Amino acid sequence: MNHYDRLKVNQEYYDRVEMLIMPTRNEAAIFTTVHIHAPKLVTYLKSNGLRFFPYVLYSCLKTVNKHPNLKRFVIGHKVYDHKRILISTVIKRDKEDEKSNTFVKFELKENMTTHDVQGLLDQLIDHTRSEKKHDTDQLMRFLSHLPTFVFSIALKIASFLDKYDLLPNAIIKSDPLHTGLVIANLGSIKGQSVSHHLFNWGTCSMVITIGEFTASGDVDVTFSVDERIAEGVAFFKAIDTFRNLLENPDDLNG
Template sequence: MKRRLGDRSDGWRLRKVDPFFKIIPHIMKERNDAQVFFSENIDLEETLKFIREIRREGYKVGFLQVAIATMVRVISQKPKINRFICGKKAYARNEIVVALAVKKEMSEEAEETTITIKFDPDDTIYEVIDKMNKAIDASKIVEEKNDTDKFVKVMSKVPGFIYGGVVGFLKFLDRRGLLPKFIRSLSPFHTSFFVTDLGSLGIKPVYHHLYNFGTTSIFIAFGTRRKQHELNGDNTIDKRKSQDLKVVVDERIVDGYYFSQAIKMATKIMESPSVLREKPTQIIIDDEI
């Protein structure tokens, strides 16, 4: 789509949006003013079978890859969740980018780094696995730092008394769509969604706040798996594994019904992920651009 006056390098200005959604960013000015919390429980019976099948095909895959492939697929069908508010204006993001926190080693002393990965809306589970694993493996090389780490290190050398001014200036540029592209490409705060896997730390998921800096409108957290016991009609008991998801969204980007339908779609795909083997039959475009 050709860029028009008022668009940003990372998003198209929404021009056909409901009048309510033009007003609401002036009422709820910050992203954490507009946080809405969702909780879902994913039945893992078919998911774990799918993961085992993909592993037998030679791929390194876990629930994290399935979850992110699912969200990429949902965005391709429910593109309005890939919006953001900046400078009290609503935009449709023109790419799918995910931020992910990664521990270089599983120890208290090990550094944590944040990586961003770009996906295409028609990516299959195989393409998602390939892109993710390359990025994760590169980030775990202890001696090396990615571009985001290098930028943060440079920023850390700024004298403390002018930090506020520097961040304020970056926010000023961002609100006007003038933030340099190289900074945005390094930023985990300018992504479609941010994911944290607390299961690798052995803890349950938490609701993680959204950041006022940047444009990320969705934060997803999952943790350790749960074992459930279900009583059947014949008085036998089934043991099932499930996964809790905690999702925090910016309610200013789209109405609650649309969000709920997107989350239902995500749940359905995560519980029956074989659809991710194939590309989607169509890519839906945000119709309010």
């Protein structure tokens, strides 16, 4: 076993039963939308030369650091911790082309500041838009050309290997669904947050969608979470931390 991005977590008997009752992520998905009023953040971003979405990513990082249970995922009726803080999102290569979306994955380090996160995102955007062919795009294009029955067989084999941590690292590293969080900045296209499904493939236990951040500092954020990774009270505490990071940015030293 390669253990590239997983550490096994001891399970309680209740967890084991819960996984048998709800064997897939979408069966165990819960959803909640939070409205955040953050006028202080509007001033903070302007004063520090920051943008909203990088700050949201930074807030995700700080929240996971404080609530490490969010790094958990379930696969093969077993619970694991991600070793890394990996986030996947969509970047448009061409703002005028609706079909130019690229699904990318990146890693945040625990000690990164707000400016570090914004710099990393800027590099990722520049790199994605300058590349003619992205690794994820090439993988998706290859898979889309496979006959349906071949794809189904390949997916079953890959899922079996992933279950026992035998999936090649090359696939894990390039696959955006082998991640800790998928986040969609729908506000960038004037959209609102939505309740998004989870993905049964991969290792992602949480999807966050972000609505439009208004001039007055209002925004809706919707969380889709695999409830098998932690108790409900842990989720509410994590959401409170996330909300506080947006509503009170002056409390940060990042």
